Amino acid sequence: MAWFLVRRLAASVLVLLAISFCVFLLFYSGPSDPARVLCGKPCQPERLSQIKQFMGTDKSSIVQWFDFVKGLFVGRTYGTGAEAARCAAPCFGFSFDQRQSVTSLIWSRLPITASIAIGGAVVSLIVGMTLGPLAARFRGGVLDGLVRGGSLLLVAMPAYLLGLLAILVFGFQLNMVPVSGYVPLTESPVDWAWHLVLPWCVLGLINGAAYARYARNQMLDELGSDYLLAERATGASARRVRRTARRSVWVPVTTLFGIDLALMLGGTIFTEKVFSMHGIGDLLLGGVSSHDLGIVVGTALFGAALIIVGNLIVDVVQGFIDPRVRRG
């Protein structure tokens, strides 16, 4: 097991290095010059080279990548003297626009994105694992029809559309829940949850619909399998057989869940925009509109890191459950 962990970890680190390398080649040798953006117009050549030196963009993109990777582990300092800017250990870059390290910017936004993503994931798991097996239990019935039709519609529905429609109906027509803004958990847990009800339901329904569809079909497959027929033949009740089947549906669904949770960072961008919450997605969009290369590269790489860590966790959990994965 230890060897398996080491191997997986090493592979993840390598992948991350490879992505960051490609990103640096692409972004820091592209036509968008971050120093020029900061310099503004008109821009004296001396001032431009000063800024370049300060940002470290006067070096080649490969050297810049080395600096970045080094900054991730030991932190780095931009410029020298009185106006030097320190970026502490996991340094994901620096926003010269806001004079803050990207790490601290991400850190300040993370609670919002995590609240939306984790809550949405929990709702989707509950929705999927309740409705999916139930639909399989009453196959061909009214509930099954509703679940199948509903999941078809919801899988086709973009999250932002459902979000806007939810705001329209529950926010403005029925005036039931707040439609925007975020209240920190530490300030008031009740307000926190109340503001997140709509985003959670939107994300939960859309992802839960996919789980329900998957769980239903998987359940039907399992119920038709030989080992359950054998269990049935030993005299086990139908209820008991269904419980066994449900257990084996959980395994692939948790895998899906782990990956989706990591990918949710992408999915929450729409939710954040629709419900005007300033999470990491909003940070990235802001970075694009203000031409802040530091923020954009830092957030994108942070997102990639999150997904790789998520995959790693899924792998390890599966390695614990299923010994075959460890050897593979």
Added chain:
Amino acid sequence: MTAAVVRARTRSPLSLALRRTGRSWSGRAGALILLLVLLAGLCAPLLAALEGQDPHAFHGDLVDGNNGGNPFGSFGGVSGAHWFGAEPGTGRDLFALVVYGIRTTVLIAIAATVISVIIGTTIGMAMGYLGGWFEATLGRFVDFMFGFPTLLFLIALQLIVPASIPKPVVLTVVLAAFGWVGTARLIHTQTRQLAAREFIDAARASGTPLHRVFVSELLPNLVGTLAVVVALSFPATVAVSAGLSFLGVGLDPSSPDLGVLIGQSITWTYTGADAGYLIVPSIALLLIILGATLLGDALRDAFDVRTEGAR
């Protein structure tokens, strides 16, 4: 025995599968919905001319400047001259905007889907047929890309694309550049199964050139899979493309596009005033995605392609 004698009335697997698709409920409904919306998009100039409006003309007289730019009249200013009402603020004709919007969204998605399917098919076939280190290396890469935060990078890329390249072109290219992975995965599995069959061995042994093996031996056997791939990746592309425009990092805010329209309707939704401006483009977008998904599901059942590996 000559060929003429054995020419019995048989149907190719392809036409059988298409018949099965045509008989299924979801296949019919999907094809019908998709056809209607696509027609509306392609005939956008015609439809707008029929209504007598154009999507770029501002109508200051249709909106109430004293009421935050909301359109006069009920349902967002629906009238005989403006079938779906007017856009709040500018007073542009909503019907014309939506049909032109469908056109933009659909054309970009079609172009991106075609390119990404061609790339994905080529890579997938090469992986499955050539095998060895080529397959192993690319396989790793494809696996990796599959769990990649594509959306984040699609957004980030907007920053380094030169402003001189037209936005629709940029959008098409980036969508295609990230969209081929699912196709490659699916085609790869199918090709690997095919490559183990005798007729491929025969082609290989008789010295058939590589491109000929691909085009005349492998490709005809992948038609079913391809149909499913296209029908399923098209709606996904529509959703992402509209999504990017919705976030303000796709097309310019002035271009008629479903994503742009829905994105701009946020402001109006928040004022709680004009629901029509949100609902009309939304329904159009939903119909495109729903129609293609239904058709894709029917095709998948008919061709019996497993797509669990590629969502």
